[in-house]
Amino acid sequence: MAERVAQPAEQAGLPEPDVAREWLQAMMLIRRFEERAGEMYAKAKVGGFLHLAIGEEATIVGSTRALRDQDYLISTYRSHGHTLARGSDPDRVMAELFGRVDGLCKGRGGSMHMFDLDKRFMGGYGIVGGNLPLAAGFALASDYLGHDEVTLCQFGDGASNQGTFGETMNLAALWRLPVVFMVTNNQFGMGTALERHSAVTDLMRKGEGFGVPGMRCDGMDVVDTYNVTSEALRRVREERRPVLVEAVTYRFRGHSMADPEEYRTKEQVDEWRKRDPLAVFGDQLVEAGVLGEDEREAMDREAIERVDAAVAFADASPHPSPNALYDDIYVLGDQVRGWYSVDERTPTPHRGEDESAMNRADLPHAAEHGGGVAPKPADDAQRDED
Amino acid sequence: MAERVAQPAEQAGLPEPDVAREWLQAMMLIRRFEERAGEMYAKAKVGGFLHLAIGEEATIVGSTRALRDQDYLISTYRSHGHTLARGSDPDRVMAELFGRVDGLCKGRGGSMHMFDLDKRFMGGYGIVGGNLPLAAGFALASDYLGHDEVTLCQFGDGASNQGTFGETMNLAALWRLPVVFMVTNNQFGMGTALERHSAVTDLMRKGEGFGVPGMRCDGMDVVDTYNVTSEALRRVREERRPVLVEAVTYRFRGHSMADPEEYRTKEQVDEWRKRDPLAVFGDQLVEAGVLGEDEREAMDREAIERVDAAVAFADASPHPSPNALYDDIYVLGDQVRGWYSVDERTPTPHRGEDESAMNRADLPHAAEHGGGVAPKPADDAQRDED
Amino acid sequence: MRYREALNAALREEMTRDETVMLMGEDIGVFNGAFKVTAGLLDEFGDKRVRDTPISENTIVGMGVGAAMTGLRPVVELMTINFSLLAMDQIVNHAATIRYMFGGQVKVPMVVRMPQGAGHQLGPTHSHSWEALYLHVPGLLVATPTTAADAKGLLKSAIRDDNPVVFIEHEYLYGQRGEVPDDDDHTVRFGVAAIRREGSDVTVVGISRMALTAARAAKTLSEEHGIEAEVIDPRTLRPLDLDTILESVRKTNRCVIVEEGWPHGGVGANLAALVQEQAFDDLDAPIQRVTGADVPMPYSKPLEQIAFPHEPQVIDAVLATFGERTRP
Amino acid sequence: MRYREALNAALREEMTRDETVMLMGEDIGVFNGAFKVTAGLLDEFGDKRVRDTPISENTIVGMGVGAAMTGLRPVVELMTINFSLLAMDQIVNHAATIRYMFGGQVKVPMVVRMPQGAGHQLGPTHSHSWEALYLHVPGLLVATPTTAADAKGLLKSAIRDDNPVVFIEHEYLYGQRGEVPDDDDHTVRFGVAAIRREGSDVTVVGISRMALTAARAAKTLSEEHGIEAEVIDPRTLRPLDLDTILESVRKTNRCVIVEEGWPHGGVGANLAALVQEQAFDDLDAPIQRVTGADVPMPYSKPLEQIAFPHEPQVIDAVLATFGERTRP
């Protein structure tokens, strides 16, 4: 595509066979994982909002593969793929969707709030635009501590209208922070098309007024995304200044599971589906002789089996015990020994540090509902929103 | 200066003699008014923060003179000049500084919060960047109601880093709102120099990433400021899209009255003072034979006398009665008959609508202090901060 | 009619009644609203009066304030109250303050609508109940409608009122049905509480959805414990109809307040302080508060369910005012 | 040493003690701070550790959160609490929530410092007292130091603590002097109230500057009315040392709470609710609250002075707990 500083994919050609296969494998895992997540949502195994990135796998894998292990990645509420691409255990990602104790976040965050410190996946965030300042903060810490990590901050086209966008671009440029901002332009902010929410639709230019140069990649092409992101990361590392990369892609599914998609035509979706990043890249590899059709199918089966195992694991994982309700709000220690008298649900001052010791029956709110047994009100509402 | 779309002042030449004299007169009034305001602050006749725009008079008068009576002007906490330039009664502006009942805002707002609906001066605001969304709202209403007013929104270089800047630029451009944004670049946000707070110092470019074209004027030159602002207003009116004008100027005084000015050199201040907009424009007029030296002095005396009268008026105006404490919080009517039980300072429910009827002695908090008699604590603090 | 439909009807009627009423918000038009409250209004009134906005909460609200100062009656929808923190400066330092600060020269007739509430497993960034943050602020009016009829009547009053109104809806209530007078001029005045159930033994004040939970608990209390609870729904928290609550407490001598939000500095704290100030000698027992847990709302269903009040906690609190408890 | 100097010393000592402690804020460096709290620190520690920021409250705080998650201990200064509304999303939806939301994988050891308070005629956008907005939020710690010694001790504790702390200073107190132990390890633990004056007749709780107003009133009450007030300064509102307040009330049987902020849903409301819940039978009179007026803070000096509490209102409220009043 135009205005690209990096070497175009078609010239760059394909990566080494093993690398190429691993990329395809990663995209397949994400695709199959999300398809199953959708099914589990329909079965009410998964609650809340579920935002799938199906169609955006090349953007996710191409950009994360350009990172080194020590680099930080931060994303949004649409980040199953990002945490999987970073290497998180699919079992624990699925368990988080199921809201179970073995989930990445012990079932506290759910689909919108994934986090895996070991993999330096610094989280999915539910507040649109809220993750940009955090990313600049990671980069500030790296710079301050003299570490050479770079932060990759992924957010959506709609998020580029949030106040934090301008504020963060200016600060990152002013302080020359090592961060690559990647705006995943999937053409819509929820039901609002790009041209209806952003005066400038050429998103790679949106940071220029704040001194952040732009690049663009074809977010449906994993190789191009990899190349452009790699170049952006190199510039950031060497020039010590932020870069904004626009990844042009498309969301094949609805914004969330409850989306009638009245804001776009079936034709438009079909047009983009012709460019399905998994099909396109898979075909490329087969044509290039890097991959045999049978091998390709075997890889896909492997992905499906991995996801089956993840579902089984998640289903077997227990719900958090009500005793865990108050865990991890505060770091307890000499300074804060407990948040006693910071909760008056009970007629006597509630003492956090004691709660874990209580057995469920004593828990004020536990009386009504056993673990996982869903009470009516929530269900009514749930049904109503679905 | 460069990148100017409007006709340069030197070519445009001077306006009609009467117009030119009126501009100079307006600048003189603002200058003398602010000098006296500073003296009154030293005498503790004026409290709180006092931000003077001395040095920025050409920016203020040049831009406001380009407005028609029906156009809206909105500014910041540094807006004595703007409200005076709009035609507010100096008596009432000074009375507001004194915190008296005859002040533009009945003494409730003070220096930072001027407002004069009759003159369509839509306010000075204490929250940096807070006035940009309001300006877009005025423009939206004009557009919606089919009126052809344009809004001129003035803010500072420091405010261009606030999240509302990017959000408002995008919305104004997206909705094609009739608003001219004028960033008064006086080189500093408080004690922070432009290049230390903004990655892009070419402020006229800061809106481009959001689809708002930029223009620039010499904010020390009233004619150039007038011409560029007029051109911007014309474009906005005809093309129905926002424009960002950067007025390059300088603040001769400290940020507020309590500013040691350690962040800039005396030399720099002296350099800019050589371009004092009143002196420069006055000399131009004298050289051009539009004005005689004696006439010029007479105009200045007139300004001084006008300000003397304003001080006398303000000093004679009474302090607000404590009974006024609860006035104008809510529009009372059938819907909200009073904000009874919305104030528990008194052991019995406080009834707002009755308060005005009470006499001072009954007012819970009035016991200690008579009108204007300052209690010690506040004074200590005041002294300490000065 | 569902609560959501009642709100939709209120918007439609007021837009028909007054040309200056217009709507702004994220995905309220083409998408018909995240919770479908504005469904059909774009088609009916066009994109001049029903405006999809970019994701810019602070500026959307601020534009509403500016437009309200210059002749319009904007109704701004924030997708949920959780995102309203981004707009808090415009709501508090601007909308609520402008009229007073400028000596009454202008008014700000606008409404900021937003839903709140837990129960849908939306997790720690999408599930909070923050009416307490807004009732704290002078210059604002704050409504928390519980029934479809109140949703409609209060929204119509809010739109017609000349003050800035924070109008707090509830995601669970959107799907609930209720009788709604189909009179175009059915309005509900702010500052008038509703007595949902008469009773002489204990006063139970329930906010928003919790007024329903309180009513259910009252039924059980009557059937299983022979305790007749008077259930009061304040309907608006600013202005607050304290008198109705006090009258009830002077009759029952006991008071329990039920809210979904956090305990510290919540609505219950405010009401408890007011009631003990005004009806101290009438109280036979400490005022009990039943609140959400003092934690960010977790995603896990069982954790979420124990993190906000249900009938048992209300019953428990009521019994406590009689010196009894169901649990040791 | 002045309160402002005590804060400065705390910052200097902690920065010397721990390389990862760094400061960010508007005009804290070259300008030495709007209220001079950070005076000299840029010269001493350099611009890597003392950073002047653009005017971008939400992002400054958010960067602090991010940096705290990845190894630093940022101390972010917001010029006044009034501007903190712009950063409320990062403070509440991010700083306070992240550790819990992510199952305890990270901590957010940061401090957000900001002053509040009226009395300088700064008007309706610069004078409010909003500790109540922050004490509402689980996940945060909230400090409101009154004396120079506490300012230093609590700030050092806040910086060393692994939780996000909202540290609320007071513009009037900056200029006040007090004894400060010059021990580099003088810290004050959160959650421990200070008894400023012992007394057996009435418990008066004062928040921030109001603890001084309460102490002055106590002196007058003793001299002119023979009433011995016990004055308690909670020092931190989260965690809250309720036990010390309850102990005192059980002894005095009377309680008055004095705060500078707005009455509805204020600190006083929260404490009154807690005290009547826990010490109902010990109370001989309704708990009285003395608060700021329910209005945006006006600029006019006489109006501003009657809009926040002074001695007479405290004395009045205390007498009211004895069934007497100075005024008809």
Ligand SMILES: Cc1ncc(C[n+]2csc(CCOP(=O)(O)OP(=O)(O)O)c2C)c(N)n1
């Ligand atoms: C501050 C905030 N406002 C609104 C929302 C509701 N919301 C969730 S996703 C979304 C659209 C975001 O679009 P984009 O940034 O393009 O990301 P995408 O969903 O396309 O990945 C909105 C409005 C939110 N979560 N946070």
Ligand SMILES: Cc1ncc(C[n+]2csc(CCOP(=O)(O)OP(=O)(O)O)c2C)c(N)n1
């Ligand atoms: C939101 C907010 N943050 C901080 C401040 C404190 N403050 C007042 S003026 C100012 C500097 C603004 O600089 P600029 O926008 O250039 O305007 P100028 O003062 O130069 O006219 C600051 C930081 C404020 N009033 N509001």
Ligand SMILES: [Mg+2]
């Ligand atoms: Mg998108």
Ligand SMILES: [Mg+2]
């Ligand atoms: Mg400036």
